[in-house]
Amino acid sequence: MTAHPVGPKADFEPGTARTVKFEGVEPIAVFRTEDGEFHATSDTCTHEEWSLGEDGDLEGTEVTCPLHLARFDIRTGAPLCFPASVPLTSYPVEVDADGTVSVVV
Numbered sequence: 001m002t003a004h005p006v007g008p009k010a011d012f013e014p015g016t017a018r019t020v021k022f023e024g025v026e027p028i029a030v031f032r033t034e035d036g037e038f039h040a041t042s043d044t045c046t047h048e049e050w051s052l053g054e055d056g057d058l059e060g061t062e063v064t065c066p067l068h069l070a071r072f073d074i075r076t077g078a079p080l081c082f083p084a085s086v087p088l089t090s091y092p093v094e095v096d097a098d099g100t101v102s103v104v105v
């Protein structure tokens, strides 16, 4: 497991997400909730193929895929409604003392 830095905490607006890519790893969505929590999951919706980091709708700790409205819990990756039934992979996120956000893969 390696911590991959994705940028300073201040660059992540609360209530937003972004997609990050590391060599040899699937694309990952990094979320910052309105409450300031960071979470990371696989980026691609498990129903079909759509980027949740680029295009998902984040509300609280749930992200909605805009394509067919599947919802996932970003804390665990668990699907919350159909048409998704397969969980996203969940990744730990660390925030260093200097404010650098890293995803552990």
Ligand code: FES
Pocket: 045, 046, 047, 048, 049, 050, 065, 066, 067, 068, 069, 070, 083, 084
């Ligand atoms: S591709 Fe995400 S709900 Fe269908």
